[in-house]
Amino acid sequence: MRRYQRISWLLILIIVTAALVASVVADDGPATQGERAYEIKSTMLCPVCDGQNVLESNAPVAAAIRSQVDDLVAEGRSDGEIRAWMARQYGSDVNANPPRSGVGALVWILPVLAGVMAVGLLILAFGRWRSGREIEPSEEDIRIVQALREKN
């Protein structure tokens, strides 16, 4: 039974590892210009339609941005250049991704800090609970136990 269990776990481990490796290998990022343009468009917000990105929106300005992204990708501009160009053209809130510098970076940092703090508190709590369990027996406890032992 024991052995059968061990072999099964090994098998599961192999399958999971193989699947994960395959998933990473297969995920080769944007292969074509079209895929790259698609990824950029999905992070550009339509300036006039409250939160929809330019892929989702049927507004004329969204269509304009879509074709501008296509053009810029075809020209061989980098992702960063295209984003900067769009921000100059339509305002910085066209980017669905908040900036990674200045005050805006806080939105990325705060959750990580909160996560670290939460885990830290949890470790602390477990430490306290564990130490709480190892209570030194008082003299009375020892006396009671001894009395019981002698009785038996």
Added chain:
Amino acid sequence: MTALLGTFGVGIALVGAVGGLTSLILALASHRSDRHSRALFWIAVMVSGCVVAVVAMEIALLTNNFSLAYVASNSTESTPVLYKFATLWGALEGSLLLWGFVLCIYVGAVSLSFRRHISDRLVAWALLTMLVVCVFFFGLLAGPADPFGTLSSPPVDGDGLNPLLRNHPLMAIHPVMLYFGYVGFTVPFSFAIAALVTGRLGEGWLLSIRIWTLIAWGSLSVGILLGAWWSYEVLGWGGYWAWDPVENASFLPWLTGTAFIHSVIVQERRGMLRVWNLSLLLATFALTIFGTFLTRSGVIESVHEFSASSLGPLLLGFFAAILVVSVALVGWRGDELRSPGSIDSPLSREGSFLANNLLFALFAFVVLLGTIFPLIVESINGDRLAVGRPYFDRMLLPIGIALLLAMGLAPLLTWRSTSRQVLAQRALGPAACGAAVMGVAVVIGAEGLGPVLGIGLGGFVIGAALRHLALACRRNGWRGLTGRSGGGMVAHVGVSLLAFGFISSTAFSEEGEFHLRPGDTGSVAGHQITFVELTDTMDGPNRVVRALIDVKGRGGYSPAITQYPTFGRPISTPSVATSFVDDVYLSLIAIPEEGSDLVVIRVLIEPLVAWIWVGGLVIGIGTLLAVIPLKGRRSSRREDAVSEKAL
């Protein structure tokens, strides 16, 4: 006349709420517990007043009474009856009337169910808290958000609701379900406040409100998913969740509420986490009010149309009051809330609940931060920035993966502590299930570490839940599916199905845009579509252009685009060829130019997306199963719980 009736109804409801509140305050202050029941009379007055107001509004809507400003600006003669009926919750004032109505249903039901315990101070304080909330909402309806304002010169026809809100029957159900969830959390909140005030912090009151919490949670879950489904079927962009502030506003209380229904089990079982659980309940209710503030004050831009209004400061004030009272009460009772007991091992049932709660809290924090961050930055230095889907996707993916892991592990762990051997033996089946699902996913083409890991963990969760259900059913027959743990496991299966649909439709969808003439074909991801013909018809005053599209193997579908005379932009109505494998989502991009039959069709292929709705259904069924008590145990246990004054 109907306006007068409605105003009268709201007035009576307000009088009832104030009367009930006053009578409870007087009775509690004079320690005359025999007088608590006087509040029941006033609650009955309040409920009747609210019913009169709702009926008056429905009469006005169904009879096209355009002398009412609300009807004139939100309804038209040509609106179909179902949507006339649903216009009650189509705009700001009416939606608050619905809020008041649902609140009345809950307060009425709580009063009925606890009428024998009305002399109990805890119940009296809970009713008092609920009545404070009622006074606030009926106060809004009586003044700043009066739905029964009249026009001196009524128009011949009204403006009508945004056409998006009147072309799908889901619009008639989704808001109601959502409100039953939102408003339902008033009940556990009130009991939490009552427990803090009376100092009865034991577990009794938790048991007596368990069913109410579950009903609120289940309604909110189903309500949110129905909203997602509506968005998918109607809005035409092929998505169902946009991390829009209004969606986030409904999601936040769901997150804290979900954390609560899990961590409360630790309290019932081990007496621990009292402060935490109370805080979660208080936060859940505060977040519903905060969400209402965000969406009804105009501070945030959103596709959901609740504009304007002077309600902002009032709602913010109410939110602040809730926060101050809650924090003060928890601080005041802090010492008594400290529980004995300890969690011995992280590898235990309570350890996994703790992990679950930490993750849910973190999840809620990210959603809240992302929602209000643009507001904060703009008020600090005037910069305008956006926090959109890519942010939420990136931050929430690791938390979601960790949650799935905790969700699968929890049912396998025992209380106190679990040895590695026991875990290795119990987890074998579920882990094999997860590995198999993962393997199959990769073989049929899934890629990317996050998605594949998520799908595998979904399989693990299903395995663990089925294992639990199989063991429970072996002991208790079909009743193994009921009760909190049975129903909970069914809900876990639903969440996994939902996760499959969510992950694969986000990570593996494909898209194509085609310019087609009749007879032309295009293909995306192995699906061939053929444009058959264009029809251009008038539906009453509205011009409807339809493109008949043949989806190979699925039949004919006709996405449409409609020009409403009362609404500027034409509205595109998608058509979806659904299957359990994938959806072919078709939408017409624009009305073709005059004399041309060239259409622009957007085609989205979304694998497994239908499983999101199936998952939602399973979650709903799970909640119902959890509410069904094991036979004969409920009432006695509840009475024990409430009448044990010693607690």
